[in-house]
Amino acid sequence: MDTVVLSMENITKVYSNGFVANKNVNFSVNEGEIHALVGENGAGKSTLMKVLFGVEKPDEGHILLHGKEIHIDNPIVAIKSGIGMVHQHFMLVPSLTVAENMVLGMEPKKKGLFSMEQAVKITEEAATKFHFQVDATARIEDLSVGKKQKIEILKALVRGARILILDEPTAVLTPQETKELFVELKNLRDEGLTVIFISHKLNEVTELCDRITVMRAGRTIGVQEVRNVSESDISRKMIGRDVQLNIQKSRAKPGDIVLNVKNVTKYSRTSAKKALDGISLRVRRGEILGIAGVEGNGQTELSESITGMDKEFEGSIQIGGMDVKNHSIRQAREHGLAHISEDRITYGIVGDGSIEENIISDRYYKPDFQKGPLLDLRKIDKLADELIGRFDIKCDGRDQPIKMLSGGNMQKVVVAREFTSGSSLIVANQPTRGIDVGASEFIRNKLVELRDQGAGVLLISADLNEVMELSDSLIVMSDGKIAAYFEDAAAVSTDELGEYMLGIRTMTPDKIRRVADND
Amino acid sequence: MNNNILSAIFSAEFAYSVIRVTTPLLFCALAALVCNRGGVLNIAFEGCMLTAAFCGVVGSAYSQNLFVGLLAGLAGGIGIMMLMGYFNLILNANVVLTGIALNTFASGGTVFALYILCNDKGLSTSLQSLAFPNVNIPLIQDVPVLGKILSGHNVLTYVSVLCVFLVYLLIFKTPLGLRIRAVGENPSAASSVGINVTRTKFTTLFIGGLIASLGGVYMSMGYLTWFGRDMVAGRGFIGIAAQNLGNAAPMATFIAALFFGFANALSNVLQTQNIPSEAVQAIPYVATLIGLVAYSSSTRKKKTGIKQLKRRVPDGL
Numbered sequence: 024m025d026t027v028v029l030s031m032e033n034i035t036k037v038y039s040n041g042f043v044a045n046k047n048v049n050f051s052v053n054e055g056e057i058h059a060l061v062g063e064n065g066a067g068k069s070t071l072m073k074v075l076f077g078v079e080k081p082d083e084g085h086i087l088l089h090g091k092e093i094h095i096d097n098p099i100v101a102i103k104s105g106i107g108m109v110h111q112h113f114m115l116v117p118s119l120t121v122a123e124n125m126v127l128g129m130e131p132k133k134k135g136l137f138s139m140e141q142a143v144k145i146t147e148e149a150a151t152k153f154h155f156q157v158d159a160t161a162r163i164e165d166l167s168v169g170k171k172q173k174i175e176i177l178k179a180l181v182r183g184a185r186i187l188i189l190d191e192p193t194a195v196l197t198p199q200e201t202k203e204l205f206v207e208l209k210n211l212r213d214e215g216l217t218v219i220f221i222s223h224k225l226n227e228v229t230e231l232c233d234r235i236t237v238m239r240a241g242r243t244i245g246v247q248e249v250r251n252v253s254e255s256d257i258s259r260k261m262i263g264r265d266v267q268l269n270i271q272k273s274r275a276k277p278g279d280i281v282l283n284v285k286n287v288t289k290y291s292r293t294s295a296k297k298a299l300d301g302i303s304l305r306v307r308r309g310e311i312l313g314i315a316g317v318e319g320n321g322q323t324e325l326s327e328s329i330t331g332m333d334k335e336f337e338g339s340i341q342i343g344g345m346d347v348k349n350h351s352i353r354q355a356r357e358h359g360l361a362h363i364s365e366d367r368i369t370y371g372i373v374g375d376g377s378i379e380e381n382i383i384s385d386r387y388y389k390p391d392f393q394k395g396p397l398l399d400l401r402k403i404d405k406l407a408d409e410l411i412g413r414f415d416i417k418c419d420g421r422d423q424p425i426k427m428l429s430g431g432n433m434q435k436v437v438v439a440r441e442f443t444s445g446s447s448l449i450v451a452n453q454p455t456r457g458i459d460v461g462a463s464e465f466i467r468n469k470l471v472e473l474r475d476q477g478a479g480v481l482l483i484s485a486d487l488n489e490v491m492e493l494s495d496s497l498i499v500m501s502d503g504k505i506a507a508y509f510e511d512a513a514a515v516s517t518d519e520l521g522e523y524m525l526g527i528r529t530m531t532p533d534k535i536r537r538v539a540d541n542d
Numbered sequence: 543m544n545n546n547i548l549s550a551i552f553s554a555e556f557a558y559s560v561i562r563v564t565t566p567l568l569f570c571a572l573a574a575l576v577c578n579r580g581g582v583l584n585i586a587f588e589g590c591m592l593t594a595a596f597c598g599v600v601g602s603a604y605s606q607n608l609f610v611g612l613l614a615g616l617a618g619g620i621g622i623m624m625l626m627g628y629f630n631l632i633l634n635a636n637v638v639l640t641g642i643a644l645n646t647f648a649s650g651g652t653v654f655a656l657y658i659l660c661n662d663k664g665l666s667t668s669l670q671s672l673a674f675p676n677v678n679i680p681l682i683q684d685v686p687v688l689g690k691i692l693s694g695h696n697v698l699t700y701v702s703v704l705c706v707f708l709v710y711l712l713i714f715k716t717p718l719g720l721r722i723r724a725v726g727e728n729p730s731a732a733s734s735v736g737i738n739v740t741r742t743k744f745t746t747l748f749i750g751g752l753i754a755s756l757g758g759v760y761m762s763m764g765y766l767t768w769f770g771r772d773m774v775a776g777r778g779f780i781g782i783a784a785q786n787l788g789n790a791a792p793m794a795t796f797i798a799a800l801f802f803g804f805a806n807a808l809s810n811v812l813q814t815q816n817i818p819s820e821a822v823q824a825i826p827y828v829a830t831l832i833g834l835v836a837y838s839s840s841t842r843k844k845k846t847g848i849k850q851l852k853r854r855v856p857d858g859l
Binding site: 098099102110112113114115116117118119123124127128129130132135136137178182 | 711715716717719720721723724727728730731732733734735736737
């Protein structure tokens with residue numbers, strides 16, 4: 024019954040810089056299964072999939088499709104062989120309609136001209152066949168991320184894909200969209216398609232997948248039926264040791280108030296809706312205040328307001344007694360603010376800059392790093408080397424462009440900068456999103472360490488386990504408002520949290536007000 | 543004096559001259575539009591038009607055949623664009639620097655060739671080159687005022703207006719246009735479905751070069767009947783501005799080109815009046831600047847600084 028539809032045998036891929044990305048990797052998938060491919064960043068998953076999709080050429084090994092060897096030299100061959108890939112960065116043209124994107128490269132014609140009618144027809148037929156709901160005439164730029172992803176999947180299906188590769192598809196989705204996606208993927212599986220699901224999120228793997236292949240350091244560690252393994256088993260296999268899923272931390276000893284947000288209201292840029300609706304909270308030294316909630320419920324706006332990146336709000340925000348509205352971001356930083364942005368690539372780093380330059384980007388102007396009119400490069404080199412060591416940044420050296428690093432190591436550079444600026448308030452927005460388990464654990468432990476040294480931490484995270492483990496007290500945001508406040512984060516259950524997140528329950532204003540009490 | 547100017551502007555002759563001077567701008571603007579849609583917008587149109595103007599004159603002079611002259615002009619202009627593609631798409635040279643280099647090359651190269659052929663560094667008047675005829679449109683030519691404005695133009699002027707429609711058709715109604723737009727907006731999306739991005743970009747440059755060359759040929763074989771050193775005089779840049787003002791939409795680009803044509807014609811009229819000619823000659827360029835400023839401030843969103851940065855970062859990063 025389990026027919027092997029595709030197998031990759033003894034794949035070895037050595038990059039031109041000598042990095043062995045895949046070493047004798049064996050990987051096979053069956054017809055009609057959802058197969059998880061998991062592993063830390065840099066474990067070789069992406070390379071393996073690039074080989075399968077014809078983006079990279081393997082140095083050794085071969086690929087068998089239905090038992091016959093095929094040579095996938097480029098993505099076109101892959102598509103023709105029925106292999107489709109949904110990239111993390113969508114391959115869609117924003118200003119074109121859904122139908123136009125769907126038929127791009129195989130445009131239907133009528134009298135030599137492009138036939139929009141037929142394009143719409145093709146799209147709608149495919150949507151019906153695979154139980155997707157799409158509006159063929161909508162423009163891509165008007166669609167939500169979740170919808171765009173559906174279009175991507177459908178695009179592969181229209182081109183005859185029987186094997187779908189999904190590269191961390193849920194990283195960009197809300198929990199509801201994730202649920203929807205899972206239903207659709209299960210539908211596809213039941214129709215005999217094969218789905219290769221790459222993910223960092225083990226709970227999703229156990230929920231969705233039939234079998235799992237774990238990769239570590241360029242090799243496959245094993246294939247198993249998902250129902251026979253536990254999450255901690257998988258996690259141990261992935262990183263080769265036990266992850267401490269429970270962060271060890273002592274009780275918080277809250278001190279002075281470092282962040283005071285009073286009655287902040289902000290209108291949404293795109294609609295008449297209030298993105299933030301009368302938010303009040305405060306963070307004290309020595310505590311971690313977590314903000315849980317489905318993404319897009321005001322967390323981004325709140326963190327941008329607090330960190331001075333967006334000053335168009337009503338109400339007041341004070342960092343260590345300084346009003347952020349009338350001060351520049353540099354002034355706020357000098358007043359003790361540190362900020363880990365959720366958008367690492369845009370706000371966290373300068374991609375073309377070296378690791379060293381990124382590390383000193385918040386302090387290069389300080390007298391400490393100057394020698395006359397010039398930068399004191401010796402001192403800067405020393406600092407960079409020290410931080411690379413202390414934060415365990417895996418790189419070729421301090422002069423390596425930061426964009427060459429993996430996501431986890433990039434974030435470690437950001438953290439190395441933000442956690443060593445001597446700040447009293449750390450705004451950490453999705454600090455571990457999209458990075459591997461090892462780096463995540465490292466960053467989480469650092470946050471607790473800084474708290475113990477007396478910094479106040481505002482932690483915004485869509486990862487429920489993360490906020491629940493790290494936070495001393497916890498807020499749930501829903502629809503731009505604070506839906507709940509728990510003074511003791513340890514005493515909250517996931518179920519309870521979920522109900523507040525989805526707006527099923529809301530606490531009384533009295534209880535919520537306690538988060539802003541300046542006792 | 544004021545009365546003279548006003549009566550000069552509010553006349554059928556003036557409207558006629560607006561259309562006449564708009565023609566090369568329109569050609570160039572449409573070429574820039576196609577290139578912009580295809581993600582290969584560059585600044586080499588000036589050199590492309592100049593080369594086309596020169597090759598057209600030479601081709602027609604030596605063959606005494608208008609069609610051969612046209613082909614020679616097109617080949618010259620398209621050649622410049624293909625060079626652009628080779629440097630930019632194959633050798634990955636910077637698009638601005640390549641554009642400057644090609645413009646300089648065209649400017650010096652045409653003078654050099656002119657000197658060899660005519661022993662003259664300024665004008666080609668010693669060559670017996672041909673020109674495209676003016677045509678009268680039946681019926682319309684008999685309408686009072688309108689006939690004087692719309693009829694009797696050079697045949698290429700009518701081609702330029704036809705091109706507005708053809709470019710619209712190409713960009714929005716053909717499979718190639720869809721590919722050009724896809725490649726221009728998200729090359730990786732296009733290549734992920736098997737579209738050859740480099741080839742599509744070359745095709746786009748070819749089409750852009752073809753249209754801009756028509757404008758160049760018009761300069762020396764219609765607007766004037768000889769080639770003169772640097773005769774394109776910035777029209778290759780004003781065309782880009784018109785395209786920008788028209789937001790890469792054919793009809794709006796047409797209107798923007800007319801606006802710049804108006805400024806150009808105005809400067810021509812005022813030169814005959816008693817006004818310092820240097821100031822008058824600046825009018826088209828000042829109009830270009832004003833147009834671009836007006837355009838930018840009308841499209842600029844309220845948010846500035848960091849928020850703007852965010853918009854420039856492509857989706858998904």
